[in-house]
């Protein structure tokens with residue numbers, strides 16, 4: 001059974017706070033394991049990656065087989081059915097169209113002193129794209145990572161994707177080909193993140209690592225940050241549905257299960273103003289859990305981390321949702337636009353009964369790599385900007401330097417940084433010659 005809470009219960013605040021504090025992924029155990037894996041890869045390079053892949057993915061590799069060859073890529077792509085290819089291409093087109101709109105503009109202007117100022121955006125040179133592959137395979141995550149990187153103009157794209165026991169989903173390979181990826185490594189987990197960050201003899205290091213993954217992947221990304229850039233913590237999936245009793249409870253149940261089936265530590269929460277809806281959704285989830293293919297994973301997630309919260313008003317629901325800051329937020333209410341202004345913290349919001357979160361996972365257009373573990377309070381879903389950085393530009397003229405240079409000199413003296421002041425003064429003196 002999930003946790004069942006009612007806002008009128010005396011212990012509601014304590015129980016809701018405990019729900020927020022649940023440790024689903026950042027446990028000290030995971031972090032200690034990840035620290036040891038990263039250290040091993042830094043020390044032993046390919047040998048460590050190969051050994052860890054044998055341990056965790058039950059796959060024997062050599063330095064020569066770490067990456068798929070072109071012949072393998074072509075052979076896997078040829079296995080994809082026309083129906084699957086068409087669906088993948090539709091998804092790719094929609095994701096590209098959405099992300100094309102995110103391209104930022106450079107800026108350049110001259111202020112009233114004559115100083116020319118601005119900024120210029122440029123792409124990182126090489127990106128490492130993590131595509132999960134432990135408990136499920138994710139062709140869609142290939143597109144969600146690679147397309148914004150391409151739109152940004154990244155020169156070299158490397159994918160890391162585990163293939164447990166050597167099992168390969170041909171759609172993952174086709175998605176990589178469609179989106180212009182340069183190399184696909186069949187490695188996963190913390191060892192893949194470490195290899196992309198630090199490099200090995202066979203794996204060239206990248207500048208930025210993006211993409212979702214399980215708790216080990218998320219912990220590894222936290223640890224390599226600084227050596228490389230990362231997008232965000234996109235860990236085990238989450239969904240929060242706000243209901244007002246107007247949606248089919250079966251639809252809500254399936255939406256909750258769609259994220260629960262990702263991982264035993266995924267989290268699905270319903271907050272509703274209707275006790276009848278809460279009861280009906282719980283019953284519908286139970287019914288689906290009898291037959292769902294991934295019922296073990298989804299059932300464990302629902303039992304251990306699921307929650308149904310009954311509240312008195314939608315305003316209350318919105319306030320609680322903001323405290324959760326979920327990865328995905330579905331507004332299964334009669335008037336989602338009326339509720340939207342009250343919702344500040346969520347990775348992605350899905351408006352109305354006709355917008356299942358699963359559309360966003362595949363074909364909606366927005367990115368499905370989204371912040372989890374309450375990090376939507378301060379970060380956003382993957383975008384073109386994650387693959388770019390902004391460089392500022394400045395050009396002084398003699399007049400501009402005359403106007404603002406003395407203030408710089410004064411501030412340099414106040415910081416006891418003599419050379420700073422002198423570098424400005426040398427030019428001002430020249431102007432006074």
Ligand SMILES: NC(=O)c1ccc[n+]([C@@H]2O[C@H](COP(=O)([O-])OP(=O)(O)OC[C@H]3O[C@@H](n4cnc5c(N)ncnc54)[C@H](O)[C@@H]3O)[C@@H](O)[C@H]2O)c1
Pocket residue numbers: 033056057131132133134135136138141162187188189190191212213214215216217233234235236237262263266327368369370371372
């Ligand atoms: N937030 C998002 O945007 C988003 C998007 C898609 C998927 N996801 C999440 O990605 C995750 C995918 O997880 P997954 O497990 O299927 O694939 P994964 O590729 O993330 O993880 C598999 C790897 O985990 C490592 N691993 C597993 N057990 C380990 C252990 N005991 N010690 C050390 N390493 C270990 C192995 O190296 C293995 O290769 C799910 O949690 C899913 O919810 C999130």
Ligand SMILES: N[C@H](CO)Cc1c[nH]c[nH+]1
Pocket residue numbers: 138140141236237238259327361368369370
């Ligand atoms: N819901 C996941 C993000 O949490 C993304 C995904 C890919 N495929 C299916 N779902």
Ligand SMILES: [Zn+2]
Pocket residue numbers: 237258259262358361
């Ligand atoms: Zn999903």
